[in-house]
Amino acid sequence: MSHHWRVELNNICQRYDVTQLVWHDTASGPANAPTWTAHVLVRGEKYGCGSARTTSLARELAAEQAVRRLWSELG
Numbered sequence: 001m002s003h004h005w006r007v008e009l010n011n012i013c014q015r016y017d018v019t020q021l022v023w024h025d026t027a028s029g030p031a032n033a034p035t036w037t038a039h040v041l042v043r044g045e046k047y048g049c050g051s052a053r054t055t056s057l058a059r060e061l062a063a064e065q066a067v068r069r070l071w072s073e074l075g
Contacts, residue, residue, distance in 0.1 A: 003064075004060075005060050005061075005063035005064040005066075005067055006059060006060060006063040008063070008067050009021070009040070009063040009066050009067050009070075012067065012070050012071075012074070013042075016070075016074060018042060018043065020041070020042065020043045020044060021040070021041070021042055022040070022041040022044075023038060023039070023040055023041075023059060023062075024038070024039040024041070025037070025038050025039075025055050025058065025059070033053070034053075035051055035052070035053065036051065036052060036053070036054060036055045036057075036058040037049065037050070037051045037058055038050050038051075038055065038058035038059040038061070038062040039062060040059070040062045040063060040065075040066045042066060042070070047065065047066035047069050047070070048061075048062035048063060048064065048065030048066035048067075048069070049061075049062050049065065050062035050063075050064070050065070
């Protein structure tokens, strides 16, 4: 993984004083091989969603969506 989207998301939130950043993680499928889904909310609105075999990767995918949306909104 060459880009650290969660770090970028946190940096943007600090730079623009976005204090309402919330993660929701859920697991589905068999207990021995779950699929994790992460949702990231910014100011109470869902900005990204990602699914993967680990919570870390799911959050990274969700963070990428959130960063791209924030970039488009903030210019």
